[in-house]
Each structure stands twice: as C-alpha cells, then as structure tokens.
Amino acid sequence: MIGLEKKAEKEEVAYILDYLPYGRSDDPRPMYQKKPLVQGVGEKHFVLMEMIPKENVSPKPGDMVYIGEGDRPVIDHVKRRITYNELTHGAQMELPIVVEKIILSDEKRFLSFFNEAYPITTRLHMLELLPGIGKKLMWAIIDERKKGKFESFKDLVNKVKGLHAPEKLITNRVMDELKDDNIKYRIFTTPMPPKR
Numbered sequence: 001m002i003g004l005e006k007k008a009e010k011e012e013v014a015y016i017l018d019y020l021p022y023g024r025s026d027d028p029r030p031m032y033q034k035k036p037l038v039q040g041v042g043e044k045h046f047v048l049m050e051m052i053p054k055e056n057v058s059p060k061p062g063d064m065v066y067i068g069e070g071d072r073p074v075i076d077h078v079k080r081r082i083t084y085n086e087l088t089h090g091a092q093m094e095l096p097i098v099v100e101k102i103i104l105s106d107e108k109r110f111l112s113f114f115n116e117a118y119p120i121t122t123r124l125h126m127l128e129l130l131p132g133i134g135k136k137l138m139w140a141i142i143d144e145r146k147k148g149k150f151e152s153f154k155d156l157v158n159k160v161k162g163l164h165a166p167e168k169l170i171t172n173r174v175m176d177e178l179k180d181d182n183i184k185y186r187i188f189t190t191p192m193p194p195k196r
Contacts, residue, residue: 002106008103011043011045011068012067013042013043013065013066013067014040014064014065014067015041015064015065015098015102016038017041017090017091017095017098018040018168019036019058019060019061020036020037020038020039020088021036021058022178023035024131025088028091036052037053038051038052038059038075039082039091041095042067043106043188044104046099046174047081047189048081048084049080049085050080051078052075052078052079053076054072054075054076055149059075061090061094062094062097062098062101066086074110083181084179095103096171096179099174100168103170103174104167107152110166110170112186113147114150115150131169131173132169137162141160141163143158143188144160153166153167170188173188177189183184
C-alpha cells in the first residue's frame with residue numbers, strides 16, 4: 001500500500017449507504033429473528049461496513065453517523081467490514097455520490113495528493129493512478145506545483161489546462177480501489193484484512 005500518511009484502520013465517522021429494516025435479503029432466518037442493518041462507508045479510509053442501528057432509529061442514505069468511542073446516538077455497533085460486492089444494489093448506487101461528498105467536504109486533505117504525489121517506479125507516477133491522468137497531464141501538474149502548492153481544487157483546475165473536476169478523478173480512483181480487492185496500488189483505501 002502506498003499513501004501520504006500512515007493509515008490507522010480506525011474510522012470515527014461513517015456515511016450511510018443503505019438501511020435494511022429487515023436485515024440482508026440473503027439471511028435465511030425467519031423474519032422475526034432478523035435485525036435491522038445499515039451499510040456504510042468510513043470517512044477517513046473508505047472502509048465499507050455493516051452496522052447495527054439503535055432501536056427505533058431509521059438512518060437515511062447520505063446521513064453522517066458517529067461510530068467512534070463513547071456515546072453513539074444512531075449506531076449501536078459496527079458488525080463487520082464488508083467488500084464492495086457485499087453491498088446492496090442501493091448501497092452501490094449511493095457509494096460514488098457519498099465518496100465525492102467526503103472528498104469535497106475535506107478538500108485540503110485530497111488536494112494534498114496533487115501537491116505531494118511522487119513516482120512509485122521509474123515508469124509510473126502516483127498521479128497516473130488517477131483514471132484520466134496520463135503522462136501529459138501528470139507533467140502539467142508537476143510543472144505547475146513547482147511554482148507553488150495548489151491552494152484549492154479550483155486553483156488546480158485554473159493552473160493545469162485540460163484537468164477538470166479533480167474530485168471526480170479521486171472518486172473514480174477510490175471506486176476502483178474498493179471494487180478490486182487485488183488492486184496493486186492503494187492510495188486512498190486500506191485492503192481487506194486476510195481471512196483467518
């Protein structure tokens with residue numbers, strides 16, 4: 001895994017992707033034994049997870065919920081980490097929207113990728129891992145940042161001709177990393193822990 005900072009696995013905040021009032025549809029237990037379930041994505045490392053909501057709470061997709069230590073008003077506990085393929089169809093549809101929302105709400109953190117990305121090998125630069133960035137755009141970004149750090153996504157787009165919607169480029173990369181458990185390089189996500 002490559003990254004700009006050492007990543008801890010811990011998520012404090014999650015965004016709701018789907019609320020399943022009767023649990024998973026593939027759960028064979030009778031209806032009266034099923035518990036409500038929430039699927040969500042962590043704000044820091046985009047960890048996909050299933051959570052158990054507190055009683056009489058109906059979280060909505062897009063809601064931000066606290067899942068850290070101490071009092072949690074909406075979520076009782078995190079049940080388990082899941083893969084992209086274990087998300088419901090609704091959660092998969094919601095995921096890119098929520099990922100982009102996370103990126104835009106913490107622009108400085110994701111802008112630092114453009115300011116600090118470095119070569120991974122002699123032939124591959126971190127910037128090229130973003131879908132839509134080839135050698136030409138990569139060099140344009142590198143040349144511009146030598147003159148001074150980018151201050152915002154808008155600043156980046158204004159200075160680098162041909163670069164549009166950096167938040168979408170990052171969203172697409174996060175989605176690629178979440179969909180492919182065996183992806184070679186990870187920038188924004190942490191891999192699933194090995195099965196015991």
